[in-house]
Amino acid sequence: MLEVKNLHAKIDDKEILRGINLTVKPGEVHAIMGPNGSGKSTLSSVLAGSEVFDVSEGSATFYGKNLLDMPAEDRAREGLFYSFQYPVEIPGVSMVNFMRTAVNEHRKYNGEKPYTASEFLKLMREKKKLVEIDSNLTNRSVNEGFSGGEKKKNEIFQMAMLQPKVSILDETDSGLDIDALRIVANGVNKLKSENNATVVITHYQRLLDYIVPDFVHVLYKGRIVMSAGKELALELEEKGYDWIKKQFED
């Protein structure tokens, strides 16, 4: 469903992604790990359609369509979801208005009628339960004044609302206490099916206890330098990245 080949991306002539290869198939869970600054968030936002980076080489297809040709909104409507490492606060845009617009733009794109107000509110109620998100939060402006954990929950809530095919969760676990982590992970697991896939970016094994990956990749200096099964995450937890850094220093 998602096929990334030799992807290079740069900003101000600084190459951040230096040839990424990644294939994600329906039903799979991929974990991407790697030291700070290695390019995990850059990869996610390039795939999501950020215009901050220039793609200089390589390709990315989503169900056979050229992802890199699409504006960010079409990538989302095609079923790609990016849970931000740092969700943006947007004072003055209410959560309800934001979500209604997003959901209905998805529906329009798929040739469906927009939800009526009551249909929409029903959907909201349902999905709020899934991530145990406080009703007060959805009555506020997007992420405004949300705590770190609340912001992350809100990302998963949005994911639940939009029902994507591939979700990239960028450090959705950081800043979460144990309970919140469980809630978020349960939310993700409930949304999982054999038709969709999840890419989790994390520094910690503990999330992977809940969301068990089929593949673990290590991203280092803009390249995936190692891929293996879930046991790799344990090894990284134990040994850190030094051994990898040594191996791939250049």
Add this chain to the structure above:
Amino acid sequence: MSIAGAEIKVEEKYISLFKENQGRLNIMASDVVANAREGAIKIFEDKGIPNRKVESYKYTNLNPQFEKDYTCDFEHEVFNQNLTEVFNCNVEDLEAITIYLINGWYYRKNQLPDSLPEGVLIGSFAEFSKSHPELFETHYNKYAKNEEDSLVAMNTAFAQDGFFIYVPKGVVVEKPIQIVNIMKAEESFMAFSRNLVVIEENAQAKIMVCEHTLSENRFLVNAVTEAFVDKNSVFDIYNIQNQHNLTTSISSVFVKQKEHSSVLTHNLTLHTGVTRNNIYVHMDDEHCESRIYGLYVSDKTQHVDNFSFVDHAMPNCYSEELFKGVLDDSATAAFAGKIMVRPNAQKTNAFQKNDNLLLTDNAKINTKPMLEIYADDVKCSHGATVGQLDEKSMFYLRSRGISKEEARVLLMYAFAYEAVEKIRVEAVREQIRGLVEQVFRGELNKCNSCVLCGQVSDNEFTCM
């Protein structure tokens, strides 16, 4: 009557216009109004049309607008007006008391509801100046600062009609009073409406002035509104402009308030050619509260200049200013906020903010606080910001499937939101929310339609 704009100084054109028409100007007006003319035209003659050397007009040169030739209507056939010929409007949504002015003249067939509270007067400035001379002697031309602004003096010299509102002691007018001023003429046209509002002790009224242009010619509107707000009273004035690009609109509001009164002014410029808004608030007693707001949304080559003067003449008063602007294309704007804290005005609280969103590199804003503080125990703050649409927010919205255009609308609205929410009459706020959103969606480009009743454009006029 048209005036030839030959080689004479632009002011002289208007001085001779005044002299030639002095008789006509007084046909409808009472002595109080007539007697103010001589002094006012003298001030205008001395000072002339403000040029860029006049500090408060530094960013708005109106000379080119005044150099053009305009027709005037000093002998309006007020009793033969037929509004349905110019305008048909079914005000549906807004629960309001609605009256109309045509080219600044009070429409004589206005129908006021029977349910108007006892003693409340709403009507023609000219007529009430004759029937209620005592009110006019007390209040007329007492608050307008002719010396400070020669264009205000010009209005005083030419003043004939407009609206008059009087709310007696203890009376609360629940519904907003909506005044729709319709400009319609065959040729370039100039009008000087003059309005007076008197709110007595413990009384309340909210008014909404809606400015429209219904024909495709050039307009110059130089309007002055004076308001006296007595003890414990509440007064709101919302000025909503939706005029086409050939319009020059100069609107001056002068408020004098007494102790424990609360005043709110809001200038919402949704579409215009060149706009200059003056807001003068004089807090003449202790414990006054004034809120001075504005929102301007401009594109193409529109220009909006807001000038405010908050006079803290007495201790223990509170003032709060917020002006927000969204400028697209080559639109330009200016804001100058003068706050005067007089020597004995201790315990003054005065806050001012002007925030701008520039959507292009060609849009420009000049913003300037002007604080003069002569008391020591005061809390004053001011701030101005100029920014662009936030790229991170754009990406966040788009990454959820929201189109670029829609994301822009959401973010522009989010920016304007704070100013819209300051409207404290819920029905008006609802209405304005919708209008502002329409402006951002580019759906308000039918400049000739009445923004407040959603009359559909007949395509006779286009937006320039």
